[in-house]
Amino acid sequence: MKILFVEDNDGFARDLEPVLREIQGVEEIVRVADKESAVVALRDKMVDLVILDLSIPPSKESDMPDPEHGQALFHEARELRPGTPIFILTGAEVQKFSRGLARFGNQVRLWGDSTEIETVSFFPKEEVNDLLTRVGALAAIFSKMNAVAINTRGRNLGLSPVQDQMLKTFANMADGVACDVSLLSGGLSDAKVVKAAAMDRSRKAQVLCAGKLGPSPVILSERMAYEKHARKLGIGACPPLYCAIDMGVGLQGAIFYTLTDDDTLSLFERLAADPTIGPAVVGRVRGGLQRWTEASTADFVTIAEIRRRLIDDDDALAIEAKFDIGVLRRIEARSVQASQSCIHGDLHCGNVLVKSDGDAVLIDFGDAGPGFTSLDPIALELSLVFHPDAAKFGLRDSLMANINAWPDVDAFVGGTPLKSTVAACRNWAHDVGGGDQSVLASAYAYALRQLKYETVDPKITLAFVTKLSERIAAS
Structure with a gap:
C-alpha cells in the first residue's frame, strides 16, 4: 500500500513515518510538506491512502501554514483520487471547518474486499495510535488484493x-x-x-x-x-x-x-482462423441489435449530420486543413434519406466476441445512443480494412487492394476469403439504412474519421474518401 503523508511538522513526521513503514503491507510512503507538492504526487503517483495534516503551507517557498490550504487539498484529493481514504490529522480540538468536512465522507468497498471503508476519518494528533491501527487494517485488506x-x-x-x-x-x-x-x-x-x-x-x-x-x-x-x-x-x-x-x-x-465460454475470441481472430464463419456471425450481431433497428425512423438529414455522429466539427476542420480536402467536404451540405435509431456507435470486429459454438455477444457500449442505422454495419465491414487488428491478424491486404472499388461490392471483394462477410455487412446496411446514399454517406463519415487516426496510409484513405465523395456527388 502506498501512502501520501502530508505533514509540515518535521519533528512529528520523523516520529510517525518510521512507525508507518513498519506496518505490514505498507510498501511506500511519500512525504510532502505543502499543498502544491501533494497535488503533484496525487496526479503522478499511485496513492492508496492520504494522511493529511490540514494546517500546511501552499508551496515549498512558503513557511506560512494555514488550514485553508489543507482544506483545499482535501477537495482536490477527492477529485483526483475518488474513493481513496483520507485520514485527517487535527490539533487538540476538532475545529469547525474540520467537522464540516465530515459531510463529504461515505463508506465504500475497495480492492475487491467486502469490508466497507470510511473515506474520511479524523484523528487527533495525540491519539495517533488509533490512526496506526486503522492504517494496519487497511494495509491488510490491500495486501490480500495485491497478493493476487x-x-x-x-x-x-x-x-x-x-x-x-x-x-x-x-x-x-x-x-x-x-x-x-x-x-x-x-x-x-x-x-x-x-x-x-x-x-x-x-x-x-x-x-x-x-x-x-x-x-x-x-x-x-x-x-x-x-x-x-x-x-x-x-x-x-x-x-x-x-x-x-x-x-x-x-x-x-x-x-x-x-462471459460463458473460455474460448471466446474477437471476430478478428475468428475470421483469421476461419473466414467462412463471417456471414453467420454478422447475422447474429444483426439479430442482436434488432430491437434497436425495429424502432428506426427515416428522415432527410444532411451528410454533415451523419458525419458528426462519428467525428465532430472541430476534428473534421482539423482534418480538412491538414489534408486540404475542403472541396471534397462540400458534399456534406447535401441531404439524404437515412434511417435513425439507437446504434452501437463503435461496432468494429474487436467489439464482437465469438464463442466456440459461433454465438456472438457485443461489448464496449460507450458510444451507444441515437444515430444512423447504417453506421453499425458499415463500421463492422470497414474495420476489416482500417482497424489495427485487421492488419495484426492478416485480414486487411485482400481488401485493401480494391478499396477504391468499394461502392461496387462485387468489384470490391473479388475472390477474397472475406467476400461473404463483406456481403453480409453490406446487405445489412442497405436493408436498414434508408437508401444507397445513406450507405455511401456512412462510409464517407467512417473513412473521414480514419484520417484522424491514420491507421492506414493516409494516401489510401484520402483516395477512398475522394471516391466516396465523387460517387455521392454523382448520385
Whole structure:
C-alpha cells in the first residue's frame, strides 16, 4: 500500500513515518510538506491512502501554514483520487471547518474486499495510535488484493500499474488468487479490452469476464450507455454486467462483463482462423441489435449530420486543413434519406466476441445512443480494412487492394476469403439504412474519421474518401 503523508511538522513526521513503514503491507510512503507538492504526487503517483495534516503551507517557498490550504487539498484529493481514504490529522480540538468536512465522507468497498471503508476519518494528533491501527487494517485488506498473481502467459500486454491493480481487484472480488489475462482488442483509444479469469487455488476459474480498462470518463460513459441502451437489447445480445471498479484507482476505472465460454475470441481472430464463419456471425450481431433497428425512423438529414455522429466539427476542420480536402467536404451540405435509431456507435470486429459454438455477444457500449442505422454495419465491414487488428491478424491486404472499388461490392471483394462477410455487412446496411446514399454517406463519415487516426496510409484513405465523395456527388 502506498501512502501520501502530508505533514509540515518535521519533528512529528520523523516520529510517525518510521512507525508507518513498519506496518505490514505498507510498501511506500511519500512525504510532502505543502499543498502544491501533494497535488503533484496525487496526479503522478499511485496513492492508496492520504494522511493529511490540514494546517500546511501552499508551496515549498512558503513557511506560512494555514488550514485553508489543507482544506483545499482535501477537495482536490477527492477529485483526483475518488474513493481513496483520507485520514485527517487535527490539533487538540476538532475545529469547525474540520467537522464540516465530515459531510463529504461515505463508506465504500475497495480492492475487491467486502469490508466497507470510511473515506474520511479524523484523528487527533495525540491519539495517533488509533490512526496506526486503522492504517494496519487497511494495509491488510490491500495486501490480500495485491497478493493476487497476474498471469499473462509471459506476454507483454502493456498493462499499467493501475490496470494491474484493477485486474487484481476484480479477481479478489471473485475470491480468486490469480487473474489470467489476455487482450481481446487493441483498439484506438486509451482503454484496453481484455479477457480476464479469476482463478482459485485449484486453478479453476471462478468467473470469466471481458473487461474494459481505461480513463474514468470512458468507463463512466460505458456504464451509463450500457444501463440506458444495451439493457434494452434481447437476451444474449450482450453479456451481463459483472462489476465496475471506480474507487481507489485515481482517474482510471474498469468495467467487467460475464462471459460463458473460455474460448471466446474477437471476430478478428475468428475470421483469421476461419473466414467462412463471417456471414453467420454478422447475422447474429444483426439479430442482436434488432430491437434497436425495429424502432428506426427515416428522415432527410444532411451528410454533415451523419458525419458528426462519428467525428465532430472541430476534428473534421482539423482534418480538412491538414489534408486540404475542403472541396471534397462540400458534399456534406447535401441531404439524404437515412434511417435513425439507437446504434452501437463503435461496432468494429474487436467489439464482437465469438464463442466456440459461433454465438456472438457485443461489448464496449460507450458510444451507444441515437444515430444512423447504417453506421453499425458499415463500421463492422470497414474495420476489416482500417482497424489495427485487421492488419495484426492478416485480414486487411485482400481488401485493401480494391478499396477504391468499394461502392461496387462485387468489384470490391473479388475472390477474397472475406467476400461473404463483406456481403453480409453490406446487405445489412442497405436493408436498414434508408437508401444507397445513406450507405455511401456512412462510409464517407467512417473513412473521414480514419484520417484522424491514420491507421492506414493516409494516401489510401484520402483516395477512398475522394471516391466516396465523387460517387455521392454523382448520385
